[in-house]
Amino acid sequence: MIRVKFPSAFTSITKERRIEVEADGKTVGELLDILFERYGSTLRERLMKDGELVPFINIFVNGEDIRYLNGLQTELKDGDEVAFIPAVAGG
Amino acid sequence: MRVIGLKCRVCGREFPNAPLYACDNCFGPLEVIYNWEFIAERTSKEKVEKGPKSIWRYADLLPVDTLKPVDLGAGYTRFIKADNLGEEIGLKNLYLLDDSTNPTYSFKDRVVSVAVTKAIEFGMKAVGCASTGNLAGSLAAHAAKAKLPSYIFVPRGIEKNKIIQAVVHGAKIIEVEGTYDDANRLATEIAEENPEWGFVNINLRPYYVEGSKTLAYETVERLGWMTPDQVVVPMGSGALLCAIFRGFTDLERVGFIDDNKVTLNGAQPRGLPIAKAVKYGGNVEPVKKLETIVHSLAIGNPADGIFAKEIIKKTGGSAEDPSDEETVEAVKLLAKTEGIFTELAGGVTIAALKKLVEDGSIDSYDVVVAYLTGNGLKTPEVILNYIPETIQIRPRIEEFEKVVVA
Ligand SMILES: Cc1ncc(COP(=O)(O)O)c(C=O)c1O
Ligand SMILES: [Zn+2]
Numbered sequence: 001m002i003r004v005k006f007p008s009a010f011t012s013i014t015k016e017r018r019i020e021v022e023a024d025g026k027t028v029g030e031l032l033d034i035l036f037e038r039y040g041s042t043l044r045e046r047l048m049k050d051g052e053l054v055p056f057i058n059i060f061v062n063g064e065d066i067r068y069l070n071g072l073q074t075e076l077k078d079g080d081e082v083a084f085i086p087a088v089a090g091g
Numbered sequence: 092m093r094v095i096g097l098k099c100r101v102c103g104r105e106f107p108n109a110p111l112y113a114c115d116n117c118f119g120p121l122e123v124i125y126n127w128e129f130i131a132e133r134t135s136k137e138k139v140e141k142g143p144k145s146i147w148r149y150a151d152l153l154p155v156d157t158l159k160p161v162d163l164g165a166g167y168t169r170f171i172k173a174d175n176l177g178e179e180i181g182l183k184n185l186y187l188l189d190d191s192t193n194p195t196y197s198f199k200d201r202v203v204s205v206a207v208t209k210a211i212e213f214g215m216k217a218v219g220c221a222s223t224g225n226l227a228g229s230l231a232a233h234a235a236k237a238k239l240p241s242y243i244f245v246p247r248g249i250e251k252n253k254i255i256q257a258v259v260h261g262a263k264i265i266e267v268e269g270t271y272d273d274a275n276r277l278a279t280e281i282a283e284e285n286p287e288w289g290f291v292n293i294n295l296r297p298y299y300v301e302g303s304k305t306l307a308y309e310t311v312e313r314l315g316w317m318t319p320d321q322v323v324v325p326m327g328s329g330a331l332l333c334a335i336f337r338g339f340t341d342l343e344r345v346g347f348i349d350d351n352k353v354t355l356n357g358a359q360p361r362g363l364p365i366a367k368a369v370k371y372g373g374n375v376e377p378v379k380k381l382e383t384i385v386h387s388l389a390i391g392n393p394a395d396g397i398f399a400k401e402i403i404k405k406t407g408g409s410a411e412d413p414s415d416e417e418t419v420e421a422v423k424l425l426a427k428t429e430g431i432f433t434e435l436a437g438g439v440t441i442a443a444l445k446k447l448v449e450d451g452s453i454d455s456y457d458v459v460v461a462y463l464t465g466n467g468l469k470t471p472e473v474i475l476n477y478i479p480e481t482i483q484i485r486p487r488i489e490e491f492e493k494v495v496v497a
Contacts, residue, residue: 005280007113007279007283008283008286009114009118010115011115013115017283046116046117046118047118054117055397056113056114056117056118056119056120057118058276058392060276063273063276063277065272065276065377065379065392067377067379068379083280085276085279085280085283086112086113086118086120086279087118087392087394088112088113088120088275088279088296088394
């Protein structure tokens with residue numbers, strides 16, 4: 001099972017913040033497809049532009065930004081935690 | 092009321108005046124919408140000039156509606172004409188705004204005073220932040236004054252003095268294994284779980300950043316209500332640069348200046364994303380490994396990077412990316428010419444200023460303001476490696492004459 005966490009900015013679409021998804025062995029991109037299936041096209045439209053993730057959302061697998069892993073091709077295994085977090089930073 | 096609500100900086104969707112930070116339409120960052128009519132009716136240069144010698148002289152232009160701010164005296168710091176440094180690098184009209192003299196010795200007091208005031212306004216039970224160091228001390232001090240507990244996340248290995256300062260005020264300091272970006276990601280997750288806590292640079296971020304606009308206000312007021320030709324701003328996330336730009340724009344909006352033609356230049360240590368993108372082209376691409384001695388600016392994934400780059404380009408500015416050595420040399424140059432000991436971020440700013448003059452981006456007659464955002468005593472470890480050793484003698488006049496005068 002993959003644990004998935006959404007930020008509060010997702011709740012108008014997802015209505016929930018934490019879910020578990022059967023996506024062992026799948027990639028982050030494939031997990032996204034499962035989520036788009038589950039929550040409808042609104043989530044897809046808001047998260048993806050021209051096949052790429054919009055710039056203001058970061059996806060972390062076990063705390064590591066997928067940019068520094070394998071991007072949307074990053075593979076998931078049982079017990080992984082995937083967190084969606086809006087970009088905020090400032091010393 | 093001064094504040095109408097919040098608005099997405101990317102898609103424009105509007106939100107209420109509340110501790111929110113991300114748009115639920117495009118996930119872009121939010122900014123404050125002001126009631127400019129209300130503000131323009133109430134504010135005036137004369138009123139500002141009679142106000143307290145702190146950022147609160149500009150209360151009419153800040154996103155709070157309380158009468159009693161959480162105030163340690165941030166702002167209205169030294170603004171000096173730096174003729175010695177100017178002569179050294181070839182500028183006739185160089186000014187320095189020196190925030191190393193703020194209550195907790197960095198510009199962060201400006202943003203924190205606004206954010207903690209806002210936390211009180213929203214009735215929040217605690218405050219927190221992710222910090223590269225300076226924010227930690229500032230938030231700890233303001234939280235103490237506001238009688239709120241504070242939770243502060245810093246990357247492990249930042250300068251000791253910054254940690255000590257924060258701990259003394261009673262804050263809970265959580266040192267996180269990893270970089271600032273790791274500490275920030277964790278703090279954001281914790282902020283998401285604790286909506287009744289005010290994380291100043293996360294869920295209070297739209298209000299927090301507004302405090303830095305006062306650097307632009309002070310610049311203009313101290314120049315006799317004139318705008319400078321160019322400014323040089325240090326960049327971590329880029330929030331400070333964006334806020335200074337908005338500050339100049341606000342002054343135009345309320346009629347304190349005729350138009351905002353200020354050129355904004357950014358300074359960031361070599362290898363970091365914003366200066367890299369502006370100077371060498373390409374997008375603002377996050378970097379994972381941060382190899383710089385300037386911890387206060389070491390942010391690998393700068394949330395305001397795209398906006399900062401846009402402002403620099405749009406105002407005809409440039410970005411410079413000094414090396415560690417150039418940064419330390421600049422700290423020393425400033426100290427020896429103007430008697431100001433700034434922290435490494437200030438060294439980055441002065442080193443960038445020097446390069447901008449050398450390559451002709453800044454003209455020798457331009458009115459230039461450089462922002463010194465922190466105090467040298469906060470980053471002693473690194474400087475220690477770059478300064479000469481002291482002279483050690485026994486208490487005898489012959490030794491003094493032999494060793495020192497000879
Ligand atoms: C001394 C100093 N100057 C400048 C900055 C840059 O701020 P920003 O992240 O808003 O670009 C920081 C950030 O922590 C800082 O500590
Ligand atoms: Zn938006």
